[in-house]
Amino acid sequence: GQQVMQIPQYQHVQEGEDFTTYCNSSTTLSNIQWYKQRPGGHPVFLIQLVKSGEVKKQKRLTFQFGEAKKNSSLHITATQTTDVGTYFCATNSNSGYALNFGKGTSLLVTP
Amino acid sequence: EPEVTQTPSHQVTQMGQEVILRCVPISNHLYFYWYRQILGQKVEFLVSFYNNEISEKSEIFDDQFSVERPDGSNFTLKIRSTKLEDSAMYFCASSAKAVANTGELFFGEGSRLTVL
Numbered sequence: 001g002q003q004v005m006q007i008p009q010y011q012h013v014q015e016g017e018d019f020t021t022y023c024n025s026s027t028t029l030s031n032i033q034w035y036k037q038r039p040g041g042h043p044v045f046l047i048q049l050v051k052s053g054e055v056k057k058q059k060r061l062t063f064q065f066g067e068a069k070k071n072s073s074l075h076i077t078a079t080q081t082t083d084v085g086t087y088f089c090a091t092n093s094n095s096g097y098a099l100n101f102g103k104g105t106s107l108l109v110t111p
Numbered sequence: 112e113p114e115v116t117q118t119p120s121h122q123v124t125q126m127g128q129e130v131i132l133r134c135v136p137i138s139n140h141l142y143f144y145w146y147r148q149i150l151g152q153k154v155e156f157l158v159s160f161y162n163n164e165i166s167e168k169s170e171i172f173d174d175q176f177s178v179e180r181p182d183g184s185n186f187t188l189k190i191r192s193t194k195l196e197d198s199a200m201y202f203c204a205s206s207a208k209a210v211a212n213t214g215e216l217f218f219g220e221g222s223r224l225t226v227l
Contacts, residue, residue: 031213042202042218043154050213088154096211097142097166101154 002029002091006102013109019079021105023072023089030092032065032072033099038085079109113137115219117203123225127192132222134186134203142214143186144204145178160186193226
């Protein structure tokens with residue numbers, strides 16, 4: 001099935017710095033979803049990207065889907081302590097009935 | 112706002128015992144899922160369920176696991192004979208559409224299973 005790799009595994013930033021996590025695949029993806037999991041919490045859907053080269057913004061968060069639909073990124077501008085958590089990208093399996101998650105990038109923001 | 116609810120929030124069991132984890136998906140959703148997450152690790156897909164049958168399952172979902180939708184609201188995961196390595200957080204999720212059709216997953220808060 002379709003699988004995604006995420007880098008970096010961990011990122012520690014000072015509050016106010018920017019943060020980017022990358023999601024890569026060796027195969028063309030039909031779509032990509034991003035989720036956030038706060039420490040001790042459950043994954044929460046952030047956004048979905050479907051189109052080649054798509055860029056979507058949610059306040060300080062910018063999501064991109066590569067032109068070849070093999071990679072995606074999430075960029076946070078001017079991080080805040082509320083951004084702490086693990087960010088997962090996910091894509092559907094070949095059957096379309098499962099969502100396969102990457103290993104996630106854990107973000108720690110210190111004030 | 113509608114949400115997925117899971118019970119119990121935490122279960123401690125002895126190795127070899129049977130465990131049933133319960134979930135109430137969002138009422139108008141048609142697709143149901145179980146995931147597990149070992150502490151600090153990735154969210155691993157176990158099984159998806161649609162139209163009263165399993166639509167996909169992973170290698171993790173072996174004969175020790177089963178799922179059921181016994182009535183119109185509950186969705187259960189049964190582990191027949193628990194092993195130490197089954198200790199994890201188990202998340203139930205539901206979606207209105209199939210993920211291939213851009214369905215987003217709504218997760219419950221999870222059931223933490225500890226096998227001693």
